Amino acid sequence: MAADPLSRVFAALADPTRRDMVARLAVGDATVGELAAPYDVTVQAVSKHLRVLEDAGLVSRSREAQRRPVHLEAEVFDLMTKWIERYRRQAEERYRRLDDVLRSMPDDDAPPTTQERNPS
Amino acid sequence: MAADPLSRVFAALADPTRRDMVARLAVGDATVGELAAPYDVTVQAVSKHLRVLEDAGLVSRSREAQRRPVHLEAEVFDLMTKWIERYRRQAEERYRRLDDVLRSMPDDDAPPTTQERNPS
DNA sequence: TCCTTCATCAACCTCTTGGTTGAGTAGGAC
DNA sequence: GTCCTACTCAACCAAGAGGTTGATGAAGGA
Structure with missing residues (x-):
């Protein structure tokens, strides 16, 4: 993983799937399952993408029963x-x-x- | 290599060495050798970085005798x-x-x- | 012509990335 | 308690990225 914040943010957005997720999250918070639905990949792969976005500071994840709502952090x-x-x-x-x-x-x-x- | 232009640009700037080169080129055009000088890598590695930046549309390269001056394209x-x-x-x-x-x-x-x- | 300089090409190596499957955890619902 | 849902963790795999060395090309100077 890249050490500096700027590299992490640019790298996170270099993937079209992740940019797509950011676009989706700009509309409103969503769960992992909701974010995974449009794509032809496993929910595990989406979870990994979210981890990359989280490490870049672009999203945050809270807890709500079993669900983990994902929230866009626009400041980065x-x-x-x-x-x-x-x-x-x-x-x-x-x-x-x-x-x-x-x-x-x-x-x-x-x-x-x-x-x-x-x-x- | 990523197909879409946006992915290419973000990926190109995800590397700190390449961002550094962009910063250097914002001051003025430079040759491959000049760009390589500050870094502890071979000129071949720098040439590869420049290819990535060029594919992203961030720089262009012309010819001037043996030298290949690199030029920043800010529009992207x-x-x-x-x-x-x-x-x-x-x-x-x-x-x-x-x-x-x-x-x-x-x-x-x-x-x-x-x-x-x-x-x- | 031969040499030197500047840069690229080609092959290779290692580490990372984006994907998979399978198992495990957390928390309602029954 | 036993399920079911939502998600994460771990191990694995193929492909790509960033680096190396060695050979090659392109152009000026001796």
Whole structure:
């Protein structure tokens, strides 16, 4: 299992079945059996998926008689969006600057190289 | 390899080394050798990581003499943020409604159950 | 031409992952 | 008590991921 939280969250959502379960849980809490119903896999496999989601902090499980209602914890999403937004903004900012440089150059100049794109 | 684009992007970013490379590339383009330098792995391993990032659409590689400058493609991030935001908003909206229901109930009522949290 | 550099391809190894089956546990219902 | 339901645990298996080493390709410099 990945040590860092960000790796766990990304890995958990890398599986389409698990993303599907998150989508289902966004509508409302559900039991393991309810979550397993739409899929052509055993309830044990679904239980494993839920454990991955739980380890990532994406869901929590309580107890209610024999049932184990699963609950979506939306806060962890922020971890990802913060990471993503940081580097997206950084990359976009870089392009803005590159465009400025290109606009300030004469038309017959050479195309941009690695060095020009990566000013150190 | 995962078939759907979203799975590929999430899986690509589930590895801390690859996230690190994305962070490096947000600063500017780099060659495979430059990207490999900080890590205690072979350049072949780094080349494999870059292939994963490329298959996910997160980076592109051009040619420049023997070098293969790697370039960050920030647009794919939108795929993820859209997915994340959709379900986060949905979950938050659900809580807002749940809070309204709870507030409208008498104090001595039972704690919320799965059914109450999942009105269908 | 030969050499060096930068990077990929191919084969292999180990650990993880997503699935299975079978057994076990927890808690109503009868 | 004995069932039945809902779920988890344990062991196993096939496939994939991340790493290695060794060989190969592609391009500039001597």
